[in-house]
Amino acid sequence: MSKGITVKKDEDFSEWYTQVVSPEGAQLADNRYDVKGCIVHLPWGFKIARQVYRYLEREVEQEGHEPMMFPLFINKKNLDKEEEHSGFSPEVFWTTEAGSNKLDEKLALRPTGETQIYPVYANWLRSHGQLPMKYYQSRHMAYRYETHARPFLRGREFMFFETHNVFRTHEEAVASIDSDKRIMEDVLRDTFKIPFKFFRRPSWDSFLGAEDTYVADTMMPDGKRSQLSSTHDLGTNFAEAFDITYADEEGEHNYPYQTCFGPGIWRIIAAVIGVHGDDNGLILPRALAPHQVVITPILFGDEEVNKKIVDVAEKIKEESEYRVHIDTRDKNPGWKFNQWEMKGVPLRIEIGPRDLESESVILAKRTGGKQPVPLNNVNNEIRKKLHEVDQDIEKRAETYFSNKTHTVDSLEDVRKHLENGDGFVIAPFIDVEGDEAEKWSNVLQEKIPGAQICGVDPSSEADDVGKCVVSGEKASYNVYISKSY
Amino acid sequence: MSKGITVKKDEDFSEWYTQVVSPEGAQLADNRYDVKGCIVHLPWGFKIARQVYRYLEREVEQEGHEPMMFPLFINKKNLDKEEEHSGFSPEVFWTTEAGSNKLDEKLALRPTGETQIYPVYANWLRSHGQLPMKYYQSRHMAYRYETHARPFLRGREFMFFETHNVFRTHEEAVASIDSDKRIMEDVLRDTFKIPFKFFRRPSWDSFLGAEDTYVADTMMPDGKRSQLSSTHDLGTNFAEAFDITYADEEGEHNYPYQTCFGPGIWRIIAAVIGVHGDDNGLILPRALAPHQVVITPILFGDEEVNKKIVDVAEKIKEESEYRVHIDTRDKNPGWKFNQWEMKGVPLRIEIGPRDLESESVILAKRTGGKQPVPLNNVNNEIRKKLHEVDQDIEKRAETYFSNKTHTVDSLEDVRKHLENGDGFVIAPFIDVEGDEAEKWSNVLQEKIPGAQICGVDPSSEADDVGKCVVSGEKASYNVYISKSY
Numbered sequence: 020m021s022k023g024i025t026v027k028k029d030e031d032f033s034e035w036y037t038q039v040v041s042p043e044g045a046q047l048a049d050n051r052y053d054v055k056g057c058i059v060h061l062p063w064g065f066k067i068a069r070q071v072y073r074y075l076e077r078e079v080e081q082e083g084h085e086p087m088m089f090p091l092f093i094n095k096k097n098l099d100k101e102e103e104h105s106g107f108s109p110e111v112f113w114t115t116e117a118g119s120n121k122l123d124e125k126l127a128l129r130p131t132g133e134t135q136i137y138p139v140y141a142n143w144l145r146s147h148g149q150l151p152m153k154y155y156q157s158r159h160m161a162y163r164y165e166t167h168a169r170p171f172l173r174g175r176e177f178m179f180f181e182t183h184n185v186f187r188t189h190e191e192a193v194a195s196i197d198s199d200k201r202i203m204e205d206v207l208r209d210t211f212k213i214p215f216k217f218f219r220r221p222s223w224d225s226f227l228g229a230e231d232t233y234v235a236d237t238m239m240p241d242g243k244r245s246q247l248s249s250t251h252d253l254g255t256n257f258a259e260a261f262d263i264t265y266a267d268e269e270g271e272h273n274y275p276y277q278t279c280f281g282p283g284i285w286r287i288i289a290a291v292i293g294v295h296g297d298d299n300g301l302i303l304p305r306a307l308a309p310h311q312v313v314i315t316p317i318l319f320g321d322e323e324v325n326k327k328i329v330d331v332a333e334k335i336k337e338e339s340e341y342r343v344h345i346d347t348r349d350k351n352p353g354w355k356f357n358q359w360e361m362k363g364v365p366l367r368i369e370i371g372p373r374d375l376e377s378e379s380v381i382l383a384k385r386t387g388g389k390q391p392v393p394l395n396n397v398n399n400e401i402r403k404k405l406h407e408v409d410q411d412i413e414k415r416a417e418t419y420f421s422n423k424t425h426t427v428d429s430l431e432d433v434r435k436h437l438e439n440g441d442g443f444v445i446a447p448f449i450d451v452e453g454d455e456a457e458k459w460s461n462v463l464q465e466k467i468p469g470a471q472i473c474g475v476d477p478s479s480e481a482d483d484v485g486k487c488v489v490s491g492e493k494a495s496y497n498v499y500i501s502k503s504y
Numbered sequence: 505m506s507k508g509i510t511v512k513k514d515e516d517f518s519e520w521y522t523q524v525v526s527p528e529g530a531q532l533a534d535n536r537y538d539v540k541g542c543i544v545h546l547p548w549g550f551k552i553a554r555q556v557y558r559y560l561e562r563e564v565e566q567e568g569h570e571p572m573m574f575p576l577f578i579n580k581k582n583l584d585k586e587e588e589h590s591g592f593s594p595e596v597f598w599t600t601e602a603g604s605n606k607l608d609e610k611l612a613l614r615p616t617g618e619t620q621i622y623p624v625y626a627n628w629l630r631s632h633g634q635l636p637m638k639y640y641q642s643r644h645m646a647y648r649y650e651t652h653a654r655p656f657l658r659g660r661e662f663m664f665f666e667t668h669n670v671f672r673t674h675e676e677a678v679a680s681i682d683s684d685k686r687i688m689e690d691v692l693r694d695t696f697k698i699p700f701k702f703f704r705r706p707s708w709d710s711f712l713g714a715e716d717t718y719v720a721d722t723m724m725p726d727g728k729r730s731q732l733s734s735t736h737d738l739g740t741n742f743a744e745a746f747d748i749t750y751a752d753e754e755g756e757h758n759y760p761y762q763t764c765f766g767p768g769i770w771r772i773i774a775a776v777i778g779v780h781g782d783d784n785g786l787i788l789p790r791a792l793a794p795h796q797v798v799i800t801p802i803l804f805g806d807e808e809v810n811k812k813i814v815d816v817a818e819k820i821k822e823e824s825e826y827r828v829h830i831d832t833r834d835k836n837p838g839w840k841f842n843q844w845e846m847k848g849v850p851l852r853i854e855i856g857p858r859d860l861e862s863e864s865v866i867l868a869k870r871t872g873g874k875q876p877v878p879l880n881n882v883n884n885e886i887r888k889k890l891h892e893v894d895q896d897i898e899k900r901a902e903t904y905f906s907n908k909t910h911t912v913d914s915l916e917d918v919r920k921h922l923e924n925g926d927g928f929v930i931a932p933f934i935d936v937e938g939d940e941a942e943k944w945s946n947v948l949q950e951k952i953p954g955a956q957i958c959g960v961d962p963s964s965e966a967d968d969v970g971k972c973v974v975s976g977e978k979a980s981y982n983v984y985i986s987k988s989y
Binding site for chain 1: 527534536537543544545547551554570572577579582595596600604605610613623627639645649
């Protein structure tokens with residue numbers, strides 16, 4: 020049962036986050052499961068995750084990706100092929116026994132899908148007529164042996180989503196990266212109201228085996244960036260490693276170009292918690308709220324009046340296009356208000372005996388503001404208020420995000436902002452590829468522990484943008500720098 | 505690409521099934537994944553599975569079960585607690601290593617949820633006010649070290665669904681078993697058109713640790729029963745083992761009663777394949793068909809006519825309430841008809857130049873029958889024909905099922921029918937509980953290898969029903985006997 024949140028978000032974000040997530044808070048996850056790094060997804064948290072999945076599934080299917088499902092296990096031989104590329108092996112869980120037998124070959128639990136999917140693509144792909152080949156898998160879990168775990172930020176088991184795409188040309192691969200960016204704009208920014216920057220990562224921070232890595236990064240209130248999706252331009256590297264080829268019109272065998280796209284379901288939830296929440300708990304955009312509207316009947320002694328109030332509530336629910344819940348539990352209304360506020364329900368409706376008399380109900384927005392509306396217009400008012408809550412959330416989030424971004428031109432100012440937890444710093448930097456630039460990135464990290472070059476806007480071209488704040492040389496880009504999870 | 509099915513269902517069911525499932529058949533699963541006992545779910549198979557999940561999720565949520573998600577891993581201590589009850593340990597996969605480390609304690613991959621969920625229920629449950637407690641998890645996989653694997657019938661990794669319920673009284677637990685039966689009636693029989701019998705298993709075949717086990721069994725064409733769901737009446741056995749208690753109004757701690765319900769997603773798909781399919785492949789009820797209607801435009805040379813045909817197809821799709829797919833691939837229509845027939849699409853629409861002239865289209869049902877309908881009434885006709893296909897499927901399935909059930913009164917006739925692959929045999933048997941009855945059940949198995957007592961209708965009471973076909977003693981029940989997967 021909820022006890023309320025005992026710290027302010029601004030004063031101790033980490034503790035606030037832990038409390039909001041917990042069974043005593045918004046009841047998203049139970050962190051006490053007795054296998055380290057694994058959580059139980061509680062109904063409220065699970066339903067939010069399910070909404071995130073549904074929006075992403077709808078988008079990628081509209082873009083022509085077909086759903087499928089691969090096994091959990093990857094055999095060692097295939098995983099080792101990727102090791103040359105991506106070096107997941109220190110993080111891999113291994114299943115080695117079954118019953119009382121030792122398995123002939125130990126089996127990896129998938130850390131990500133490439134090494135299980137691409138050998139099968141090599142079987143499937145025969146001819147150019149099958150291209151583009153676009154599949155995805157969703158609602159499965161991935162496994163990594165992480166040292167530090169936090170619900171929805173990092174875990175040994177976490178929710179996964181991945182598209183894996185094969186194209187004839189590199190141009191098509193690039194176009195699919197634009198489409199992934201568009202999906203993030205539609206889902207993350209427009210629907211979940213999470214502001215983010217879409218970056219091309221510096222070459223030294225790309226996925227190993229990828230030509231380039233593109234990400235959607237948001238900023239958490241503690242000043243650390245959180246990666247919400249990645250798209251890898253794999254070139255023909257994996258096709259060559261896994262011998263994926265297609266016959267062209269002349270019967271010649273060619274390596275196709277590949278991309279893969281992975282929005283982080285957990286990270287998106289963490290961003291919703293962190294960016295939108297306030298001292299009273301979660302605030303959910305209407306797309307994600309398991310209950311978009313909660314009606315609390317205010318019941319006193321008179322049975323007949325009570326019955327009428329519940330009837331009104333049920334009629335509203337029945338006629339609504341939204342996910343409406345009526346809370347008839349035997350608790351006092353104040354307790355209920357607090358609980359649904361903590362859980363982030365966008366709109367609360369109160370109906371008491373006096374409202375019944377005046378043929379009105381009270382609408383209270385999670386983002387503030389409470390007013391009576393006439394019963395005969397309640398559905399329009401619900402629609403309007405839910406829209407307002409989304410607008411409030413969006414406006415706050417955009418303000419928050421722009422306050423978390425600072426443009427500077429000296430290393431000292433980079434340091435000040437990062438040490439202060441101010442978020443992103445924009446500063447001129449020598450380059451985002453090449454050994455020389457990577458060396459200066461390492462120097463930056465030595466001088467400001469934790470400072471990372473997030474990347475550049477993929478549409479920006481190298482230009483003379485002043486002096487690099489680290490090397491003092493001519494800078495090629497204004498890059499984003501931040502600390503990171 | 506589809507090659508068609510080369511055997512007749514009646515002549516070699518096993519080979520027919522393998523061909524239908526395969527990438528060359530209806531493209532449900534790829535069995536060539538290089539970890540033994542694990543399959544890749546192909547898009548067509550995955551989407552069918554997703555429909556099965558959606559119907560079950562809707563039903564159990566309507567019954568008040570809340571979704572949640574537990575980790576894959578179960579620690580050894582908790583799994584061992586169940587071993588006393590259910591003896592899964594010979595079938596359990598163990599994860600013992602991560603990176604280059606040996607784990608301190610090896611972790612089981614869940615064979616089923618009881619031993620991971622009930623220790624957490626012990627944390628959650630405090631007071632009678634929280635009862636009933638009804639949760640479920642869905643779309644996850646379970647793992648068992650099976651020797652023989654067949655897609656959708658048995659695998660080392662398979663699709664799982666489970667509700668776990670806690671009640672104050674045994675009466676409520678029993679009522680929930682009735683509700684599980686009702687769900688199976690609604691979903692399996694009324695929606696997916698799969699006939700089944702709902703049995704109480706003999707006591708010696710109940711889940712260990714359960715007071716009673718109830719199942720929905722169907723009959724496959726090779727004369728083997730397939731269990732499509734199980735509901736266990738756990739009494740207070742697991743509550744006692746995992747120390748789950750609640751405080752009543754007086755503050756006294758009591759053990760609650762528990763049930764769990766597990767429809768087998770895979771087994772349901774196998775039943776749809778086996779019961780409904782014919783020599784040409786799969787036949788899908790409209791609830792499960794990823795495409796309920798496939799439109800094949802018959803395109804010849806004239807570009808302008810072709811464009812008009814495609815426009816008509818798109819208009820039909822746009823105005824339809826069903827899942828309509830337009831197949832514009834550059835293949836001949838006959839090839840397309842065969843492929844969609846193999847994949848079990850309930851309704852095919854053909855539109856050619858002549859149809860355009862007569863302002864009609866051709867509707868062809870997967871269960872037979874093809875006729876032109878006027879374009880201005882096509883939506884009503886689609887609705888009507890889809891309904892007819894479901895009726896055809898249902899009628900065939902009911903006839904099939906009743907032909908697969910024989911009532912006999914001698915062991916010799918039991919033997920004849922079972923050896924002949926005739927399906928269920930109803931015969932008088934001494935009892936379905938007690939050591940004496942179990943002994944005679946063993947005698948039955950010795951005399952007719954593979955013969956199993958499936959169970960009795962849970963609403964039937966023991967009565968004098970003639971002489972037991974095995975012992976010759978007074979029989980208490982007419983039981984169902986069959987071979988089994």
